[in-house]
Amino acid sequence: MRGAGAPRRRLTRESAAAWILVLPFVLLFLAFTAGPVLGSLGMSFTDIKQRDLRTPFSVNGVGFGNYVKAFQDETFRKAAFNTAYFVVIGVPLTLVVALGAAVLLDRGVKRFQALFKVGYYLPVVTSIVAIAVIWRFVLAPDSGLLNTVLGWVGIDGPNWLGSKTWAMPSLIAMAVWRNFGSAMIIFLAGLQGIPQSVEEAGQIDGAGSWQRFRYLILPLLRPTILFTSVTTGIGYLQFFEEPFVMTQGGPLNSTISVSMYTYNQFGFGNYGLATAMAYILFVVIAVITFIQFRLLREK
Structure with a gap:
């Protein structure tokens, strides 16, 4: 009996030690993650505003009044659209550009490949403020780089950000x-993880370059496509x-997003509605993610 009880006591001590080690994380998670999430969920069912904080x-x-009010809000519907x-438009275009750049680096560019990787990935880690300055210069209606180039061929470019x-x-x-640089790096890793023998087998069977890419490479990239x-x-x-x-969401709310409109509502003090x-938005993200897993999962 004594011998049987020793492993049980040792297991109990190990469990207690494990809980002591994870206790700081659990407390921080409850205080700074789970607590605020549950609190904000409760706020969404109240009429709390900034003046109610006191x-x-x-x-x-x-x-569900705030949810009904959100769907009845014309600006919110515009932001959702x-x-x-x-x-x-943006997600497929980003993935296509990223996959094209990854294929180019994997198959076509052999010299200075690291330099191209850094160049493509650099915008990902660049500050949005710096990017905004660059794109405002490129898209300026009168003296912008893009309209200047279009003017060389007789095209009068529009006011890109004001239209x-x-x-x-x-x-x-x-x-x-x-953003395509981060997806490109992941696609490149997926391409380099495909055995060369797979493509060689397709080549032996008489498949052309596009057929090998369409019927051999893309199916093997399914997990990578899902992740990206x-x-x-x-x-x-x-x-x-x-x-x-x-x-700033203009002109006339034509570029306002759900996140930006939610941010504006917080700024206006409409905490329950925000x-x-x-x-x-969270529910929409969860549903779309579920659909992507269903469509792109490995078969």
């Missing part, structure tokens, strides 16, 4: 330029910096 017990519950537009038609495509182009599409999609659904820095908008 008298929190005067806050009233409104049920803009965000969907940004994601539907309701061209402001969002301009932000998408900037986002693709800024999920991470890029989540980032683009939350896009905020581009319109905030470049257009948290409801944030949770609507």
Whole structure:
């Protein structure tokens, strides 16, 4: 009996030691992550505003009223449309450019490959303020680099950031330029992880370059495509910096995003409504991520 009880006591001591070691993390997680998340969820069902911070017990519950109000808000619907537009166009374009650059580096560029990697990845780690300065110079209506080049061939370029038609495509182009480098690095790692014998077997069977890429390489890149599409999609659904820095949501709310409008509502002191908008975006992100896993999972 004594021998049987010793392992049990040792296991109990090890469990106690493990809990003592993880206790600081658990306390910090509850205090700074789980607590605020649950608190904000509760706020989304109340009419709390900035003035209520001094008298929190005067806050009233409104049920799903904030969620209904969000969907009834014309500006919020416009922001949702803009965000969907940004994601539907921006994510595939980013992945295509990133995959093309990865294939070029893996198959075509042999010399100075490291230099190209750094050059493509540099915008990812560059400050949005610096990027905004560059793109404002490029897209300036009168003296901008792009309109100057178009003028050389007789084309009168538009006011890219001041036009309701061209402001969002301009932000998408900037986002693709800024973000494709990280996806490119991941695609490059996936390409270099594919055995050379796979492509050689296809070549022996008479498959051309495009057939080998379409029917051999792309299926083997499915996990990489899934990862990059999920991470890029989540980032683009939350896009905020581009319109905030470049257009302030204009012109006429044509570039305002859900994240930016939620931020504005927090600034206006409408905390209950803002948290409801944030949770609507969270649910959308979760649903789209689930769909991506269903469509792109390995078969």
